Amino acid sequence: AQTVTQSQPEMSVQEAETVTLSCTYDTSENNYYLFWYKQPPSRQMILVIRQEAYKQQNATENRFSVNFQKAAKSFSLKISDSQLGDTAMYFCAFMKPYGGSQGNLIFGKGTKLSVKP
């Protein structure tokens, strides 16, 4: 069974600085997807960034980038130039590339990020 571990329950960063959120996972699969989701106080789940395991290149989305280390089963999220609006819970998640019975998301427990002015 797959597991996802986020070892930092809470983190804080000063506005405009850079912060890295950690995520490790365990799987025997070779092909899969990894995600970072943001959950602000509104409760909405918002996709931040996605990584396909067969792609060696790290995904980037504007100020958000990942460091994907497949052999180490590590998937960290770097937020550059942090903004007050980045304050939220961040969830790392794993998904197999199948639908239906195997395509559910496995989530970590989350990291609460606070951006301070």
Next chain:
Amino acid sequence: NAGVTQTPKFQVLKTGQSMTLQCAQDMNHNSMYWYRQDPGMGLRLIYYSASEGTTDKGEVPNGYNVSRLNKREFSLRLESAAPSQTSVYFCAIHMGQGGSTEAFFGQGTRLTVV
């Protein structure tokens, strides 16, 4: 979130009462999922439906039933609510392939059982 609609957004129940959470999608996708979110636990899968007419248990199915009424709708029912079912519930669909793979979530339902 566009495409997945959940109702209600908030609900307070007394222990032993029943209720149904509704989920509807307009993205014409086969697979639908119900998750619950508890503090410090992330989201965990309750039930899923791979296609119309099929449902199956996830990680935490006890105390719940589901119905896939048609391709659009997937409901979650609590027959006799318990305080342990106090949680935030999310309906989701997973779609796309390759670089467009993504899960779309409803707005969530905050349920309190007293």
